[in-house]
Amino acid sequence: MATFIASGGRVWRKFVKTFPLGSNLSLKRSPTSALANGRLSSTSSENVLVSKDEKSGIATVRMNNPPVNSLNTALLLSLRSCFEELEKDKSCRALILTSNKPKVFCAGLDILELYQKSPDYVGQFWEKVQDMWLSLYGSRLVTMAAINGHSPAGGCLLSLACDYRIMAEGNFVIGLNETQLDLVAPFWLRQMMVDAIGYRQAEMALMVGALYPSNKALQLGLVDKLVPIEDVQTVAEEEVKNWLKIPDQARAITKMASRKPLLDELRKRKQEDIQTFRDETTRESVQLSIQQYLDKLKAKK
Numbered sequence: 001m002a003t004f005i006a007s008g009g010r011v012w013r014k015f016v017k018t019f020p021l022g023s024n025l026s027l028k029r030s031p032t033s034a035l036a037n038g039r040l041s042s043t044s045s046e047n048v049l050v051s052k053d054e055k056s057g058i059a060t061v062r063m064n065n066p067p068v069n070s071l072n073t074a075l076l077l078s079l080r081s082c083f084e085e086l087e088k089d090k091s092c093r094a095l096i097l098t099s100n101k102p103k104v105f106c107a108g109l110d111i112l113e114l115y116q117k118s119p120d121y122v123g124q125f126w127e128k129v130q131d132m133w134l135s136l137y138g139s140r141l142v143t144m145a146a147i148n149g150h151s152p153a154g155g156c157l158l159s160l161a162c163d164y165r166i167m168a169e170g171n172f173v174i175g176l177n178e179t180q181l182d183l184v185a186p187f188w189l190r191q192m193m194v195d196a197i198g199y200r201q202a203e204m205a206l207m208v209g210a211l212y213p214s215n216k217a218l219q220l221g222l223v224d225k226l227v228p229i230e231d232v233q234t235v236a237e238e239e240v241k242n243w244l245k246i247p248d249q250a251r252a253i254t255k256m257a258s259r260k261p262l263l264d265e266l267r268k269r270k271q272e273d274i275q276t277f278r279d280e281t282t283r284e285s286v287q288l289s290i291q292q293y294l295d296k297l298k299a300k301k
């Protein structure tokens with residue numbers, strides 16, 4: 001269903017569309033954005049909320065998968081569908097990725113998707129991670145991560161796939177802590193880390209599975225800007241507007257020139273990467289580590 005809502009001088013396109021596994025993509029107003037002045041509607045089952053300002057062509061994509069936006073199958077499918085919809089939309093020029101629940105941007109992969117599942121299941125799950133990443137990392141749009149909270153592992157993956165990262169100041173962490181779960185970050189994730197913070201720092205960070213507080217992440221270049229949590233969205237919008245002063249075509253071609261080798265490499269080695277993930281994740285010792293990690297998370301309370 002697609003409707004157009006005109007409000008406050010801006011035209012809002014609103015549609016609710018059902019994606020596989022019952023996840024929804026809806027284009028609607030975001031409650032805190034300066035871009036937002038359309039009508040707000042919401043249902044609790046929607047795991048991705050999207051608002052798009054037709055005038056500027058800036059879309060805000062809010063992950064809405066309580067309690068911590070862990071990347072389960074449904075959220076991965078919704079994110080991919082959403083990125084692909086916006087990619088096809090000729091009037092869309094930029095995408096801001098954020099969390100609908102401040103304090104947690106994304107808790108990474110849903111660990112339960114990796115625990116006590118069949119090799120086929122985890123293989124299919126991993127392919128959804130790959131496909132979501134291919135659509136975000138390979139996007140022609142300006143992509144901005146508005147990291148309004150913790151961003152470990154898969155949350156860091158999402159952030160690294162964007163063009164620019166603005167993070168909330170304070171006691172929030174970001175990084176690739178895979179080794180702490182006895183997992184090994186795949187080559188395309190490691191490469192993004194190297195590209196962001198340089199070989200030596202990335203090598204150390206990946207080996208020890210480091211999670212950095214936001215000020216250290218800024219110092220390393222893992223994020224580009226720190227702002228108070230309540231300003232993350234507004235600053236992201238301002239930053240996007242600066243980026244949009246550059247002609248889209250030249251910017252997008254330049255981006256593709258630098259990202260194509262890694263995109264092509266994963267496309268070429270997709271099945272091998274899935275096989276490795278299947279084998280590693282379902283290994284008994286890794287399952288035990290995942291179980292212990294889950295217990296640790298629960299015991300936190």
Ligand SMILES: CCCCC/C=C\C/C=C\C=C\CC(=O)SCCNC(=O)CCNC(=O)[C@H](O)C(C)(C)COP(=O)(O)OP(=O)(O)OC[C@H]1O[C@@H](n2cnc3c(N)ncnc32)[C@H](O)[C@@H]1OP(=O)(O)O
Pocket residue numbers: 067068070104106107108109110111112150152153154155177178181183184185186189276277280281297298300
């Ligand atoms: C070549 C070899 C190939 C192998 C390749 C293998 C992997 C490679 C690539 C990528 C791998 C990525 C791995 C991951 O992403 S694994 C996920 C890692 N994530 C984390 O370690 C974060 C864990 N969570 C936290 O630290 C905290 O939850 C957080 C700081 C994000 C928020 O804290 P807060 O206090 O607000 O919330 P909690 O009380 O801790 O959590 C609430 C609730 O949610 C559950 N939960 C948290 N995170 C996850 C998660 N990632 N998956 C599933 N469930 C999660 C938590 O257990 C609580 O549940 P409950 O007690 O309320 O039932």
